[in-house]
Amino acid sequence: MAGRYLHLLGCLCLLAASGALRGAEPTKLPNIVFLIADDLGYGDLGCYGQTKIRTPNIDKLATEGMRFSNHYSGSNVCAPSRCTLMTGKHPGHGYIRENHQAKGYSEGQEPVPAGLLKMPLRLQEVGYTLGGFGKWGLGPVTSSGDPLKQGFDRWYGYNCQAEAHNYYPTHLWDNDKQITLNNPKFAAHQKLPKDADVNNPASYAAYSGKDYAPDLIGEKALEFVRANKDKPFFLYFATTVPHLALQVPEDSLQEYAGKFPETPYTGDRSYLPHRQPRAAYAAMITRMDRDIGRILSVLRELHLDENTIVVFTSDNGPLYDKLGGTDTEFFNSAAGLRGRKGSYYEGGFREPCIVRWPGHIAPNSQTDRVSGFEDWFPTFMELVGRKDKTPADIDGISFAPTLLGQKQPERPFLYRESPGYGGQQCVRVGNWKALRRNLNPALKAKDQNPGPIELYDLANDPFEKTDLAKIHPEIVSELQLLLDKQHVKSDLFPMRVLDAKKN
Numbered sequence: 001m002a003g004r005y006l007h008l009l010g011c012l013c014l015l016a017a018s019g020a021l022r023g024a025e026p027t028k029l030p031n032i033v034f035l036i037a038d039d040l041g042y043g044d045l046g047c048y049g050q051t052k053i054r055t056p057n058i059d060k061l062a063t064e065g066m067r068f069s070n071h072y073s074g075s076n077v078c079a080p081s082r083c084t085l086m087t088g089k090h091p092g093h094g095y096i097r098e099n100h101q102a103k104g105y106s107e108g109q110e111p112v113p114a115g116l117l118k119m120p121l122r123l124q125e126v127g128y129t130l131g132g133f134g135k136w137g138l139g140p141v142t143s144s145g146d147p148l149k150q151g152f153d154r155w156y157g158y159n160c161q162a163e164a165h166n167y168y169p170t171h172l173w174d175n176d177k178q179i180t181l182n183n184p185k186f187a188a189h190q191k192l193p194k195d196a197d198v199n200n201p202a203s204y205a206a207y208s209g210k211d212y213a214p215d216l217i218g219e220k221a222l223e224f225v226r227a228n229k230d231k232p233f234f235l236y237f238a239t240t241v242p243h244l245a246l247q248v249p250e251d252s253l254q255e256y257a258g259k260f261p262e263t264p265y266t267g268d269r270s271y272l273p274h275r276q277p278r279a280a281y282a283a284m285i286t287r288m289d290r291d292i293g294r295i296l297s298v299l300r301e302l303h304l305d306e307n308t309i310v311v312f313t314s315d316n317g318p319l320y321d322k323l324g325g326t327d328t329e330f331f332n333s334a335a336g337l338r339g340r341k342g343s344y345y346e347g348g349f350r351e352p353c354i355v356r357w358p359g360h361i362a363p364n365s366q367t368d369r370v371s372g373f374e375d376w377f378p379t380f381m382e383l384v385g386r387k388d389k390t391p392a393d394i395d396g397i398s399f400a401p402t403l404l405g406q407k408q409p410e411r412p413f414l415y416r417e418s419p420g421y422g423g424q425q426c427v428r429v430g431n432w433k434a435l436r437r438n439l440n441p442a443l444k445a446k447d448q449n450p451g452p453i454e455l456y457d458l459a460n461d462p463f464e465k466t467d468l469a470k471i472h473p474e475i476v477s478e479l480q481l482l483l484d485k486q487h488v489k490s491d492l493f494p495m496r497v498l499d500a501k502k503n
């Protein structure tokens with residue numbers, strides 16, 4: 001009897017040592033790496049058809065995960081797009097709906113109220129350490145919108161979007177401390193002097209410095225991953241590339257120097273001049289790709305690959321009309337889509353999107369599911385097993401089943417609005433898309449009437465060349481009901497034509 005007892009006790013000890021009795025031990029939460037470019041077009045990556053710009057690391061990420069063909073940023077400009085991402089609410093219900101400088105602060109945008117950014121706050125609540133690196137734009141340091149008050153444990157980079165126009169700034173923010181950089185002070189919006197030789201590299205020397213901000217930001221992001229390798233982390237890497245101005249270190253520029261026909265840009269269309277604007281744009285994107293490759297390499301080095309969800313996307317579409325010397329037509333940055341940044345034609349907010357999670361998301365897969373920035377919040381909560389932490393009052397719909405290879409119903413609709421660029425609304429239901437413009441005309445504008453609702457069949461007309469509103473008035477009527485219903489009045493960001501209807 002005593003022998004059998006000792007034998008059983010020994011077995012129990014072995015089982016305990018092996019972990020069999022610890023079956024209830026929680027599985028470690030997967031890390032999340034969210035990589036977001038700034039003004040990158042749908043066609044600016046090799047895996048989305050780009051032929052002139054090298055993006056080998058992002059292209060490899062696409063072969064290892066899932067590529068989206070119908071993913072939409074949160075807005076057509078920077079700050080509201082990020083607000084949509086971090087709140088799970090589309091712009092018709094969002095707090096930030098346009099880029100807006102904060103009042104009473106030396107730099108920074110309109111601060112979001114305390115507790116508004118529920119995605120980072122909930123991730124922190126369930127056990128994540130959060131690090132943000134790059135561009136913020138949702139509230140000045142010390143304001144209610146300070147990233148350190150909205151769920152982030154660590155921040156390094158630009159707080160203000162306007163400061164981020166210069167890649168050689170005089171300072172960056174390390175948490176709540178301003179860090180002085182080894183760069184001369186110069187404005188990010190200026191022209192080449194009239195007497196300058198446009199073909200002489202020396203004429204452009206004043207528009208650079210020693211400390212290239214993306215390099216510093218990238219290094220701090222790597223430090224964060226290494227420091228938190230043994231606990232769940234959320235890395236928000238919000239690079240400023242390829243947003244203007246056109247600035248890139250010489251070692252990256254040389255890869256593309258002389259490769260394209262060039263006309264020196266003198267700064268006559270805002271932002272800084274550059275002798276080789278096309279080479280600079282391409283070099284900035286390839287250098288961004290290199291930085292992303294370094295983050296992916298560190299994940300492999302630390303054996304974190306299998307337990308890390310990696311996302312790559314962009315906050316809105318590419319620039320238009322060669323603003324700041326960019327040439328999106330030359331690079332086919334919007335992949336033929338109509339519209340650019342600031343527009344709700346497809347080129348203004350349909351974005352590249354890649355998601356990788358080895359062992360969970362099938363490699364080299366793709367989906368046509370319509371999704372948007374508001375969907376990331378519930379998607380992450382479902383993927384990490386904390387669906388119960390998803391608020392009921394958001395607009396986002398989890399696409400976790402799609403990522404995991406399961407079928408799920410179509411998204412009922414996807415809605416966007418913006419008070420900027422004359423005021424716009426759009427809604428997509430299936431392949432039908434309704435667009436309405438001139439909803440916020442300037443007070444002095446002669447035309448104070450809203451534009452007619454335009455209707456496009458994206459399945460047969462992806463480039464939105466043919467307005468079908470007159471042929472399908474019944475569809476227009478149905479979609480107009482959604483357009484009217486989804487807008488909620490905002491005193492901070494009025495839409496005069498729509499708000500008049502609500503009164």
